[in-house]
Amino acid sequence: MSNAMEATTDRSAFRSTTPSAVTAAPAAPHAATSHEGEAPVLSVRDLNVSFASEAGTVRAVRGMNFDLYRGKTLGIVGESGSGKSVTSMSIMGLLDSNAHVEGSITWHGEELLTKNDLAMSKIRGKGIAMVFQDPLSALTPVFSIGDQIKESLVIHNPHMGERQIRDRSIELLELVGIPEPEERLKSFPYQFSGGMRQRVMIAMAIANDPDVIIADEPTTALDVTIQAQVLDVLKKAQQETGAAVIFITHDLGVIAGIADDIIVMYTGRPVESAPVDDIFAHPAMPYTMGLLGAVPRSDRERSGRLVPIPGSPTNLVDLPKGCPFADRCPLAIDICRQREPNLEAIPGRPGQFAACHRAGEIVEKGLTFSDVYQVSEGVTSKFAGVAREDRAVALDVQGLVKTFPLTAGGFLRRKIGEVHAVDGVNLEIREGETLALVGESGSGKSTTLSEIMSFTKPQAGSVTIFDTPVDDHVARAKRRELRGMVQYIFQDPMSSLDPRLPIYDILAEPLRAQHKSREEIRVRIEELMTLVELNPDQVDRFPTQFSGGQRQRIAIARALAVSPKLLLLDEPVSALDVSIQAGVINLLEDLQNKLGIAYLFVAHNLSVVRHISNRIAVMYLGRIVESGSTAEVFLHPKHPYTQALLSAVPVPDPAIERRRARTVLQGELPSPSETFTGCPFAGRCPLFVSLSKEAQQRCLNERPGLTARADTDPDHLAACHWV
């Protein structure tokens, strides 16, 4: 409780010390972006939210302040546990009953925090609407889309007639870009894809022309191509309604193109806020710098090692006395550990505020990311200087096919068709290199991995691991040796480690399977812990006692235990926070250089792929549509699908985001059960539309092969007739 008192006094101190920056709303940095005379739609003042938990009081939000104006978009950025979602839920009044909320939230001057559930429900959906993160679970599965849109209208307009409701529903669905809206009203959520459901969520949110829309990570669960579509819909919805938008995200790229102002949160506290251009061009708080610098960029060639923010996110239960970021901050000095800094205006930077004792110094000296964070030395590759052709082939996949039967009927299941999950895939990975497999969800990336991992003869085609073809008749001893050569790392380190086994046993398991002696195992585990940069003394702890990044390191150590030659990595960093991600990527790079392991890297994050991979293969509906060296494919993408995929990736730079024209793909990935005689991409292809009739016929009737063009790099292949 004494902490809360301290925070409160701090804030009042802050208010009195910053009178000049903003006159209208002293505690609200956002008033700075010139809104003379206009009253804010929503004002948040001194918001503090805490939860009682078994471990103690979790102080989820501390001292949040902002003003929101009509037609403007405020981006709130932060990692998990930074308090961004809790802030939005307190505005909606949807926090759990064990939440303790202090401060003030006013909507058109009306105080919201004192209202009860019934009074708030009059405002929710009408004045303030919300779009949630996971569209798959956000719609009630047992009601039709039409019923759910109707409900949002009827709640606030009980006298609306059937006819009016129908017309308005169709109008809304058209607005968010759902084809054949009359028909779709009768559909149920399970008949819609994730992107379509998110459109429906947006339609419901804008149904009553709200003046505030809160979007909480609205595109995080979607593919990049669909993300681009949904962001466009959201922008359009904002233009239609003139609403103010609060856009919450952890992805700086997404927010660069959509926000006017940005607040960066860390451990429940706003640590920096500024107009979007300022925050991306010259951040003043070391944490913001770290966030911006730690992510690889898809629009730039890889320039060197990533620079992770050291340490792991601060525990919200016992916050340190001083700045919560001090333990991870390279610039921390004594005062940082003694007193928490206030969010203060930065002299000479109108509209920019930072909570950092050394902000003035940073601005004065013009310190940037590379001055603040230490770039560590990478390891030189074991294979440096050895030409690719001279390295052994770690994995050779030729014409791999995997189909799943489609069945129908009750008592006796009959087969009515086939899903071609993987359809003639060729891959070649050599020692010490990384091949990235990219594509939308449903393109067959993970099925390809599990087919390679299954060590059984594929339905068609061949899998060869270091010159040993995988066959059903491989001798037992040979098979065990093969298994030791190939290891798998999963996406989610929370669920891939048994929570009831101490780390020692987790790491010993693969070694015991290889019949290693007790002493060998002990020595090896110590080696492994050092290799993944964890303290070897912590082997008696359980996975829950580690943070997400550390757990992924343990998963990596487990995979390395048997000294594999090939690692299959299925989205290894996508479950990790941005500040942690860079460290794990660096570790993977170092390990590859040290040990010469080959990686098959499946990821949807193209920025990470561009950073980490040497070669890339783009998959679409079970086939590879383009492959080549990463640098070449990113610089000169040939296939229209690759071009669209690359253009959909948001870039964390507002200037570029505003300037560039984006190829937004129409429609969604077709169902894999559909059969195509021609090119499966033709239905969504931006190039197809511009072709002549005869040329289009060729696309529809003839399937393009994966070929290189005579005048370019023979290594760069694409499956399109027209490149």
Place this chain on the structure above:
Amino acid sequence: MIKYILKRCFNYVIMLFIATSMTYFLASAFMDPRSNYMSRHPHPPIASINRSLDLANINDQTPVIVRYGRWLTGIVTRWNWGLSPEQSPINGAIAPRILASVQLVTVATVLSIIFGVSIGVYTAIRQYKWQDRTLNSIATFFLVIPTAVLGLVIVYLAVSMNNGIGQRIFYVTGLHSYSGGNPFAWFLDLLQHLVLPTIVMTIPGTVSYHLTQRTYLLDTMNADYVRTARAKGLPLNKAIRRHALRTSLIPTAVDVAFSIASIFTGAVITETVFAINGLGSYFVQAIGDNDINGSVAIAAFGGVCTLTGALLADIFSAWLDPRIRLS
């Protein structure tokens, strides 16, 4: 939908036939009606034992497949489920008992569902509040009381009440005691008999539906789509009732459907306490008497109940959840 139901019914008839036939073979293998006669001192002449067993088509010296053929022909051609070892027809014994059980069980089951689900919903919405804690404690209390004890307590209370008032309001044995021709008087008499056993059977039923429905609703109550409904402007209670309740009823419907058979045969303790000749006591008696035909007939009836329940559960789930309807 109709086509789906017909298809299901057809599947069920086949399953029922297989299950009943298997029960017949199992019962014939394990039950030994000959021992009924051999245990007498002195036992009747072997020839007369064989004759009696042959009459009931349960002689272990006849190959089982021949007996099965006769038994099946009897059912298919004459709807005759055979004779007990004492030569009394099964049809005549089982029909009135089914009737008695239906009278006894129906009201109790319906009331259990209504009370149980309502209390479950009421307590789920008020999780950890005093109403929830109180009702949960009461439920746990009744959960640990055996039916026989509960039955005797209620009989004791009813008898004291009858004595106190000086008039017989509640009957504590049987289902009927009126033998006149007035239908109203007959019905009133039935009610007077039914009230007590119904209470005894309703309480445990209510308790179990209360506890399971509470859990099911708690599972769906915190779903993302309930939050969406609240974000659209529905107050908490309305959002739960409209969006969470429907999906949480599906598992309850399945529970109810599959418990129908055991409700009939499991009422044996209540039947014993209130001296009612129902199906439960008949089942126990048939097994004790090595009554092959009787046991198989009850198994068949149980099968019919279960499959009817399953069909109802399917239809009800399809009505609640559109994803089932269309697949």
